[in-house]
Amino acid sequence: MEKQTDLRVIKTRRGIKQAFLSLINKKELSKITIIELAKQAEINKGTFYLHYEDIYALYRETLAETISERVKNYSYYGKLLVEPEVFVRGFFTISYSNDEANEALFYPENLRYEENYLTLMIAAIIDAIYQTKTIAVEEFNTMRLEFIVGGMFMHLIQKIAAPVSEELVVSEETITYLVNQIYASFPEFFRS
Incomplete structure (x- = not known):
């Protein structure tokens, strides 16, 4: 049986990506911090790191x-x-x-x-x-x-x-x- 991803995970990742796209349209990748991304996505830093190794892993995905x-x-x-x-x-x-x-x-x-x-x-x-x-x-x-x-x-x-x-x-x-x-x-x- 195929394992389904928890809806909370899907929503969190979507929020992270939306916040990331908003930020990358304002400044280059190397200038984006996890703190500002987490603030914009309305999550804490720990939540970000549960999903991505770093900002560059998020960018690559x-x-x-x-x-x-x-x-x-x-x-x-x-x-x-x-x-x-x-x-x-x-x-x-x-x-x-x-x-x-x-x-x-x-x-x-x-x-x-x-x-x-x-x-x-x-x-x-x-x-x-x-x-x-x-x-x-x-x-x-x-x-x-x-x-x-x-x-x-x-x-x-x-x-x-x-x-x-x-x-x-x-x-x-x-x-x-x-x-x-x-x-x-x-x-x-x-x-x-």
């Missing part, structure tokens, strides 16, 4: 949940092996969408505390691709997906790091290249 939720909001994943161009365009269209309540989680001054954020994002997208049931969950497929999605993220990061005046536009040449990489990586899906 909240970031992972936010990434997972963002990924669930998009439907282009099923197109990877059917219409690769739709997949590529969808990836670059949604990658810089705004969710103001959680946007501060992704600020560089906060992301430096989660070295694996890119891995979390890639894993969430690969999981979403697998959930479409268009490809079997296998180690070789995961490696190919990591190559494609990881490469796309690296390109996106370079575009974002460019001077502010430069628009976040992905060239047709890049889209064509990435589509061709999908064809080459998954030839069994594109044979005539």
Whole structure:
């Protein structure tokens, strides 16, 4: 029988996360104290430590949940092996969408505390691709997906790091290249 989480625990954790999101939208992660978080969440410090090791553990969990939720909001994943161009365009269209309540989680001054954020994002997208049931969950497929999605993220990061005046536009040449990489990586899906 599956163990259910106590409703009090669920409510406490929700309150902690809401207080945390409120604070991280006002100041960077390293400046948030457990005392002010506990005060805002209307709990004591001991209660916080029953749920989280430290503020960074709370950040990592909240970031992972936010990434997972963002990924669930998009439907282009099923197109990877059917219409690769739709997949590529969808990836670059949604990658810089705004969710103001959680946007501060992704600020560089906060992301430096989660070295694996890119891995979390890639894993969430690969999981979403697998959930479409268009490809079997296998180690070789995961490696190919990591190559494609990881490469796309690296390109996106370079575009974002460019001077502010430069628009976040992905060239047709890049889209064509990435589509061709999908064809080459998954030839069994594109044979005539």
